[in-house]
Amino acid sequence: MPVNEQSAGRVYPPTAPYGVSAAKIREFAEAVGAGDPAHVDPAAARALGYRNVIAPPTFAVLIAQQCDAQFVADPQMGVDFSRVVHGQQTFVHHRPLTAGDEVIGVLHVDAVKLVAGNAMVTTRTELTVADEPVCTSTSMLVVRGEQP
Amino acid sequence: MTPIRRAADVAKGDLLPERVLQVDRAMLVRYAGASLDRNPIHWDERFARSVGLPDVIAHGMFTMGAAASLLTEWVGDPGRVARYTTKFVGPVVVPYDTGAEVVLGGKVTAVDPDTREVTVELSAVCEGAKVLGRALATVVLD
Numbered sequence: 001m002p003v004n005e006q007s008a009g010r011v012y013p014p015t016a017p018y019g020v021s022a023a024k025i026r027e028f029a030e031a032v033g034a035g036d037p038a039h040v041d042p043a044a045a046r047a048l049g050y051r052n053v054i055a056p057p058t059f060a061v062l063i064a065q066q067c068d069a070q071f072v073a074d075p076q077m078g079v080d081f082s083r084v085v086h087g088q089q090t091f092v093h094h095r096p097l098t099a100g101d102e103v104i105g106v107l108h109v110d111a112v113k114l115v116a117g118n119a120m121v122t123t124r125t126e127l128t129v130a131d132e133p134v135c136t137s138t139s140m141l142v143v144r145g146e147q148p
Numbered sequence: 149m150t151p152i153r154r155a156a157d158v159a160k161g162d163l164l165p166e167r168v169l170q171v172d173r174a175m176l177v178r179y180a181g182a183s184l185d186r187n188p189i190h191w192d193e194r195f196a197r198s199v200g201l202p203d204v205i206a207h208g209m210f211t212m213g214a215a216a217s218l219l220t221e222w223v224g225d226p227g228r229v230a231r232y233t234t235k236f237v238g239p240v241v242v243p244y245d246t247g248a249e250v251v252l253g254g255k256v257t258a259v260d261p262d263t264r265e266v267t268v269e270l271s272a273v274c275e276g277a278k279v280l281g282r283a284l285a286t287v288v289l290d
Contacts, residue, residue: 024182031182032213033169036150036226048152048225057220057229057285058213062183081187082199086208088235096227 003119017102054096064125064137067105088140117145152224155264155289164254172247206240237281
Protein backbone atom coordinates (compact mmCIF):
# COMPACT_ATOMS: atom_id res chain seq x y z
CA MET A 1 0.00 0.00 0.00
CA PRO A 2 1.42 3.42 -0.90
CA VAL A 3 2.01 6.12 1.70
CA ASN A 4 -1.02 8.38 2.10
CA GLU A 5 -0.20 11.74 0.49
CA GLN A 6 -3.17 13.36 2.21
CA SER A 7 -1.53 12.95 5.62
CA ALA A 8 0.65 16.07 5.33
CA GLY A 9 -0.33 18.53 8.04
CA ARG A 10 -1.39 15.84 10.47
CA VAL A 11 -0.50 16.53 14.13
CA TYR A 12 -0.49 13.73 16.70
CA PRO A 13 -1.44 14.17 20.36
CA PRO A 14 1.35 14.91 22.85
CA THR A 15 3.24 11.83 24.03
CA ALA A 16 3.50 10.66 27.62
CA PRO A 17 6.54 12.31 29.29
CA TYR A 18 9.93 10.69 28.61
CA GLY A 19 12.14 10.95 31.70
CA VAL A 20 15.77 11.70 30.73
CA SER A 21 18.03 9.74 33.09
CA ALA A 22 21.73 10.08 33.84
CA ALA A 23 22.12 6.36 33.12
CA LYS A 24 20.62 6.66 29.62
CA ILE A 25 22.75 9.73 28.86
CA ARG A 26 25.89 7.83 29.90
CA GLU A 27 24.92 4.81 27.80
CA PHE A 28 24.16 6.98 24.74
CA ALA A 29 27.36 9.06 25.13
CA GLU A 30 29.45 5.89 25.31
CA ALA A 31 27.72 4.49 22.21
CA VAL A 32 28.58 7.56 20.08
CA GLY A 33 32.08 8.03 21.55
CA ALA A 34 31.21 11.30 23.30
CA GLY A 35 34.02 11.66 25.82
CA ASP A 36 33.10 14.98 27.43
CA PRO A 37 32.83 14.59 31.23
CA ALA A 38 29.65 16.74 31.22
CA HIS A 39 27.80 13.61 29.99
CA VAL A 40 28.77 11.51 33.01
CA ASP A 41 30.00 13.72 35.85
CA PRO A 42 27.43 16.06 37.47
CA ALA A 43 30.22 18.27 38.88
CA ALA A 44 31.71 18.74 35.39
CA ALA A 45 28.26 19.59 34.01
CA ARG A 46 27.62 22.09 36.84
CA ALA A 47 31.00 23.73 36.15
CA LEU A 48 29.66 24.49 32.64
CA GLY A 49 26.49 25.97 34.12
CA TYR A 50 24.11 23.02 33.78
CA ARG A 51 21.86 21.63 36.49
CA ASN A 52 22.94 18.00 35.92
CA VAL A 53 24.64 15.84 33.29
CA ILE A 54 23.66 16.81 29.73
CA ALA A 55 22.89 14.65 26.72
CA PRO A 56 24.90 14.62 23.47
CA PRO A 57 23.34 16.72 20.66
CA THR A 58 21.82 13.73 18.82
CA PHE A 59 20.23 12.15 21.94
CA ALA A 60 16.93 13.85 21.05
CA VAL A 61 16.50 11.36 18.20
CA LEU A 62 15.75 8.70 20.78
CA ILE A 63 12.62 10.58 21.87
CA ALA A 64 11.78 11.77 18.34
CA GLN A 65 11.88 8.25 16.91
CA GLN A 66 9.49 7.10 19.61
CA CYS A 67 7.16 9.87 18.44
CA ASP A 68 7.66 8.83 14.80
CA ALA A 69 6.48 5.36 15.79
CA GLN A 70 2.98 6.87 16.05
CA PHE A 71 2.78 7.63 12.36
CA VAL A 72 4.66 4.49 11.28
CA ALA A 73 2.07 2.48 13.22
CA ASP A 74 -0.86 4.59 11.97
CA PRO A 75 -2.85 2.39 9.57
CA GLN A 76 -4.07 5.50 7.73
CA MET A 77 -0.46 6.36 6.81
CA GLY A 78 0.29 3.08 5.05
CA VAL A 79 3.99 2.87 6.03
CA ASP A 80 5.90 -0.42 5.81
CA PHE A 81 8.59 0.00 8.50
CA SER A 82 10.99 -2.47 6.85
CA ARG A 83 11.13 -0.17 3.81
CA VAL A 84 11.97 3.03 5.74
CA VAL A 85 15.37 4.66 5.20
CA HIS A 86 16.55 7.77 7.06
CA GLY A 87 17.28 10.44 4.43
CA GLN A 88 17.94 13.59 6.38
CA GLN A 89 18.01 14.78 10.00
CA THR A 90 18.05 18.22 11.61
CA PHE A 91 18.15 19.26 15.26
CA VAL A 92 17.55 22.78 16.55
CA HIS A 93 18.44 23.00 20.23
CA HIS A 94 17.34 25.74 22.60
CA ARG A 95 19.25 24.10 25.45
CA PRO A 96 20.77 20.63 25.96
CA LEU A 97 18.53 17.85 27.27
CA THR A 98 19.45 17.38 30.91
CA ALA A 99 19.08 14.49 33.33
CA GLY A 100 15.80 14.94 35.19
CA ASP A 101 13.96 16.49 32.22
CA GLU A 102 10.45 15.15 31.61
CA VAL A 103 10.13 15.60 27.85
CA ILE A 104 6.86 15.74 25.91
CA GLY A 105 6.92 15.35 22.13
CA VAL A 106 4.36 16.52 19.61
CA LEU A 107 4.72 14.93 16.19
CA HIS A 108 3.83 16.85 13.02
CA VAL A 109 3.78 15.36 9.52
CA ASP A 110 5.06 18.34 7.54
CA ALA A 111 5.25 16.91 4.03
CA VAL A 112 4.63 13.76 2.03
CA LYS A 113 6.01 13.68 -1.51
CA LEU A 114 5.86 10.78 -3.92
CA VAL A 115 9.01 10.70 -6.08
CA ALA A 116 9.82 7.90 -8.53
CA GLY A 117 7.80 5.32 -6.62
CA ASN A 118 9.28 6.30 -3.24
CA ALA A 119 7.58 8.39 -0.58
CA MET A 120 9.57 11.15 1.12
CA VAL A 121 7.97 11.90 4.47
CA THR A 122 9.11 14.87 6.56
CA THR A 123 8.22 14.65 10.23
CA ARG A 124 8.92 17.28 12.87
CA THR A 125 8.87 16.61 16.60
CA GLU A 126 8.62 19.55 18.96
CA LEU A 127 10.13 18.58 22.33
CA THR A 128 9.16 20.58 25.39
CA VAL A 129 9.91 20.40 29.11
CA ALA A 130 7.30 22.06 31.35
CA ASP A 131 5.94 23.88 28.25
CA GLU A 132 9.39 25.30 27.49
CA PRO A 133 10.69 24.43 23.97
CA VAL A 134 14.00 22.54 24.21
CA CYS A 135 14.50 20.94 20.81
CA THR A 136 12.99 20.60 17.36
CA SER A 137 13.91 17.38 15.57
CA THR A 138 13.09 17.13 11.86
CA SER A 139 13.49 13.87 9.95
CA MET A 140 13.08 13.10 6.28
CA LEU A 141 12.26 9.45 5.88
CA VAL A 142 12.27 7.68 2.55
CA VAL A 143 9.76 4.86 2.28
CA ARG A 144 11.02 2.76 -0.61
CA GLY A 145 8.35 1.64 -3.05
CA GLU A 146 7.75 -2.00 -3.92
CA GLN A 147 10.12 -3.27 -6.60
CA PRO A 148 8.37 -3.68 -9.97
CA MET B 149 38.67 20.42 32.23
CA THR B 150 39.11 21.53 28.62
CA PRO B 151 38.59 25.28 28.28
CA ILE B 152 35.73 26.33 26.01
CA ARG B 153 36.94 27.43 22.60
CA ARG B 154 36.68 31.14 21.87
CA ALA B 155 35.18 32.47 18.64
CA ALA B 156 38.03 35.01 18.53
CA ASP B 157 40.52 32.14 18.20
CA VAL B 158 38.69 30.47 15.30
CA ALA B 159 38.95 31.34 11.59
CA LYS B 160 37.14 30.19 8.48
CA GLY B 161 39.05 27.24 7.02
CA ASP B 162 40.29 25.89 10.37
CA LEU B 163 40.29 22.10 10.47
CA LEU B 164 39.10 19.95 13.37
CA PRO B 165 41.44 17.10 14.33
CA GLU B 166 40.57 14.02 12.29
CA ARG B 167 39.38 10.86 14.02
CA VAL B 168 39.49 7.35 12.54
CA LEU B 169 36.71 5.16 13.86
CA GLN B 170 36.89 1.37 13.64
CA VAL B 171 33.25 0.30 13.52
CA ASP B 172 32.37 -3.27 14.43
CA ARG B 173 29.13 -5.16 15.06
CA ALA B 174 29.47 -4.77 18.84
CA MET B 175 29.37 -0.97 18.46
CA LEU B 176 26.17 -1.20 16.40
CA VAL B 177 24.51 -3.43 18.97
CA ARG B 178 25.54 -1.00 21.69
CA TYR B 179 24.13 1.94 19.70
CA ALA B 180 20.91 0.02 18.98
CA GLY B 181 20.44 -0.53 22.71
CA ALA B 182 21.39 2.99 23.73
CA SER B 183 19.23 4.71 21.10
CA LEU B 184 16.32 2.22 21.20
CA ASP B 185 16.63 1.96 17.39
CA ARG B 186 16.38 -1.81 17.13
CA ASN B 187 15.92 -2.13 13.37
CA PRO B 188 17.52 -5.53 12.55
CA ILE B 189 19.24 -4.18 9.40
CA HIS B 190 21.83 -2.82 11.85
CA TRP B 191 22.74 -6.12 13.53
CA ASP B 192 21.18 -9.11 11.73
CA GLU B 193 23.09 -9.96 8.54
CA ARG B 194 20.49 -12.42 7.27
CA PHE B 195 17.70 -9.86 7.69
CA ALA B 196 19.77 -7.08 6.08
CA ARG B 197 20.41 -9.24 3.00
CA SER B 198 16.73 -10.24 2.81
CA VAL B 199 15.78 -6.57 2.30
CA GLY B 200 18.38 -6.05 -0.42
CA LEU B 201 21.32 -4.64 1.55
CA PRO B 202 24.88 -5.95 0.94
CA ASP B 203 25.37 -6.68 4.66
CA VAL B 204 24.62 -5.12 8.06
CA ILE B 205 24.84 -1.31 7.85
CA ALA B 206 25.49 1.21 10.62
CA HIS B 207 22.64 3.46 11.78
CA GLY B 208 22.85 6.83 10.02
CA MET B 209 22.32 8.35 13.45
CA PHE B 210 25.34 6.42 14.79
CA THR B 211 27.60 8.21 12.30
CA MET B 212 25.84 11.56 12.83
CA GLY B 213 26.33 11.08 16.60
CA ALA B 214 29.99 10.09 16.26
CA ALA B 215 30.67 13.20 14.15
CA ALA B 216 28.94 15.30 16.83
CA SER B 217 31.31 13.85 19.43
CA LEU B 218 34.30 15.04 17.40
CA LEU B 219 32.69 18.50 17.25
CA THR B 220 31.74 18.84 20.92
CA GLU B 221 35.19 17.78 22.13
CA TRP B 222 36.66 20.50 19.88
CA VAL B 223 34.21 23.05 21.37
CA GLY B 224 34.83 22.02 24.99
CA ASP B 225 31.12 22.10 25.97
CA PRO B 226 28.64 19.63 24.44
CA GLY B 227 25.73 21.95 25.24
CA ARG B 228 26.79 24.63 22.73
CA VAL B 229 25.34 22.99 19.59
CA ALA B 230 22.42 25.17 18.47
CA ARG B 231 21.74 23.47 15.14
CA TYR B 232 22.95 20.30 13.50
CA THR B 233 21.77 18.93 10.18
CA THR B 234 22.84 16.25 7.72
CA LYS B 235 21.75 14.18 4.76
CA PHE B 236 22.53 10.48 4.80
CA VAL B 237 24.13 9.94 1.41
CA GLY B 238 25.92 6.61 1.73
CA PRO B 239 25.84 3.58 4.01
CA VAL B 240 28.58 2.28 6.32
CA VAL B 241 28.59 -1.42 5.49
CA VAL B 242 29.95 -3.41 8.45
CA PRO B 243 31.15 -6.92 7.53
CA TYR B 244 31.47 -9.39 10.40
CA ASP B 245 35.16 -10.13 9.84
CA THR B 246 36.69 -6.77 9.07
CA GLY B 247 34.26 -4.17 10.37
CA ALA B 248 34.46 -0.76 8.71
CA GLU B 249 36.72 2.27 8.95
CA VAL B 250 35.07 5.70 9.09
CA VAL B 251 37.19 8.85 8.93
CA LEU B 252 35.57 11.78 10.74
CA GLY B 253 36.63 15.37 10.20
CA GLY B 254 35.40 18.95 10.21
CA LYS B 255 36.12 22.37 8.78
CA VAL B 256 35.05 25.82 9.95
CA THR B 257 32.97 27.43 7.20
CA ALA B 258 31.77 30.62 8.91
CA VAL B 259 32.51 32.71 12.01
CA ASP B 260 30.27 35.49 13.27
CA PRO B 261 32.35 37.54 15.73
CA ASP B 262 29.28 39.42 17.04
CA THR B 263 27.08 36.46 17.94
CA ARG B 264 30.10 34.10 18.43
CA GLU B 265 28.25 31.61 16.23
CA VAL B 266 30.58 29.32 14.33
CA THR B 267 29.49 27.00 11.51
CA VAL B 268 31.37 23.74 11.07
CA GLU B 269 30.93 21.36 8.14
CA LEU B 270 31.49 17.84 9.44
CA SER B 271 32.49 14.90 7.28
CA ALA B 272 32.38 11.12 7.55
CA VAL B 273 34.02 9.01 4.85
CA CYS B 274 33.95 5.22 4.49
CA GLU B 275 35.85 3.37 1.75
CA GLY B 276 36.45 6.73 0.02
CA ALA B 277 32.71 7.55 -0.15
CA LYS B 278 30.78 10.20 1.76
CA VAL B 279 28.43 8.93 4.48
CA LEU B 280 27.12 12.33 5.59
CA GLY B 281 26.25 15.05 3.07
CA ARG B 282 26.08 18.78 3.91
CA ALA B 283 26.56 18.00 7.61
CA LEU B 284 26.45 21.49 9.09
CA ALA B 285 26.57 22.37 12.77
CA THR B 286 26.21 25.78 14.36
CA VAL B 287 27.93 26.15 17.72
CA VAL B 288 27.96 29.14 20.04
CA LEU B 289 31.48 29.66 21.36
CA ASP B 290 32.80 31.91 24.14
